[in-house]
Amino acid sequence: MASEKVYRASTTAPVNIAVVKYWGKRDTKLNLPTNSSLSVTLSQADLRTLTTASCSASYPEGDSLLLNGEPSDVSGARPQACFRELRARRAALEAADPSLPKLSTMPLRIVSENNFPTAAGLASSAAGFAAFVRAIANLYELPASPSELSLIARQGSGSACRSLFGGYVAWRMGEAADGSDSMADQVAEASHWPEMRALILVASAAKKGVSSTSGMQQTVATSSLFKERITSVVPKNMEIMEKAIAERDFAAFAEVTMRDSNSFHATCADTYPPIFYMNDVSRAAIRAVEAINAAAGRSVAAYTFDAGPNAVIYYLEQDTEAVVGNLYSVLSKVDGWKASAVEGLKANASFDESVVGLLKNGVSRVIMTSVGEGPVATQEYLVAEDGTPVKSSS
Numbered sequence: 001m002a003s004e005k006v007y008r009a010s011t012t013a014p015v016n017i018a019v020v021k022y023w024g025k026r027d028t029k030l031n032l033p034t035n036s037s038l039s040v041t042l043s044q045a046d047l048r049t050l051t052t053a054s055c056s057a058s059y060p061e062g063d064s065l066l067l068n069g070e071p072s073d074v075s076g077a078r079p080q081a082c083f084r085e086l087r088a089r090r091a092a093l094e095a096a097d098p099s100l101p102k103l104s105t106m107p108l109r110i111v112s113e114n115n116f117p118t119a120a121g122l123a124s125s126a127a128g129f130a131a132f133v134r135a136i137a138n139l140y141e142l143p144a145s146p147s148e149l150s151l152i153a154r155q156g157s158g159s160a161c162r163s164l165f166g167g168y169v170a171w172r173m174g175e176a177a178d179g180s181d182s183m184a185d186q187v188a189e190a191s192h193w194p195e196m197r198a199l200i201l202v203a204s205a206a207k208k209g210v211s212s213t214s215g216m217q218q219t220v221a222t223s224s225l226f227k228e229r230i231t232s233v234v235p236k237n238m239e240i241m242e243k244a245i246a247e248r249d250f251a252a253f254a255e256v257t258m259r260d261s262n263s264f265h266a267t268c269a270d271t272y273p274p275i276f277y278m279n280d281v282s283r284a285a286i287r288a289v290e291a292i293n294a295a296a297g298r299s300v301a302a303y304t305f306d307a308g309p310n311a312v313i314y315y316l317e318q319d320t321e322a323v324v325g326n327l328y329s330v331l332s333k334v335d336g337w338k339a340s341a342v343e344g345l346k347a348n349a350s351f352d353e354s355v356v357g358l359l360k361n362g363v364s365r366v367i368m369t370s371v372g373e374g375p376v377a378t379q380e381y382l383v384a385e386d387g388t389p390v391k392s393s394s
Contacts (some may be wrong), residue, residue: 019077043372130163
């Protein structure tokens, strides 16, 4: 029967890792940031969320989300804001064309899977909410641009707005009180600087102790360094970073990336009581990057840390031996290395014994990846034609 038909759409969405960090909200309800930010979208071959959005009049009343096989609460303000905005846009289409099926009135069943640890500081919420919004938008056949959808995704997870684009992406903080100008735009396509690579050292796959949301609120309320960061440090970093990307200037890119990460974590440490997302393994990774750059005589590697202990190290393909070769010499026993990428690499950097010990004992996995594209529609479904959830084949 037509009333039992299940409508489906699937998409994948990428992780993005900021090189100029978003931290702090000027409006918690609308997820409006206190500063602009800029990120690199990473390849979905290595890090991605797969999400199927489905709806049917036959579904039980109420929307649902199954995340990595477990039911997830969608009653909170963030997912509800996304549902409300997307439904309103679909309802407008249905009002303009009465022949369209009334999808906006049907319960939604969302099924989502990550191929990386969730809530461990690997930007899972960014990829998750970007896929969530993009999949429903595809289901509803909305004629919305990625920037328009970024306004919606932002309300679910701030950094999710950047995962609606590939390449190099800015989230403009905006000035409007209603958030209508706080959206993402693409600074450069992945093809503009395709040599960009990222090596992620997973220091902990555990759920972090202080969530980003509560951490931001504490920082805004108590850090004396925070005001200087948002009024002076970030605007300058955004300007230099956009120029560095336009000119493919890795030395400038690296310096801003590392300085901005340091600035962000300094405001966390300046929060009262202090917040420490980094740990001894994180700090050992910083020392390793410094040793690698010293051995090369220039900046060939740039570390950055989000709200978690995992090191993301950016480098260019032509400097793979200088960066990956040295880290592989210490971490060759760790899972995640791509054999074709590390074969025959030599090491020349000198690491302190304490750095080697911390990295060997503290890094549980590495992820080798590169700059990548934005969300992609797919025919792989996590909801069967009869509406039952199914597991990913990949």
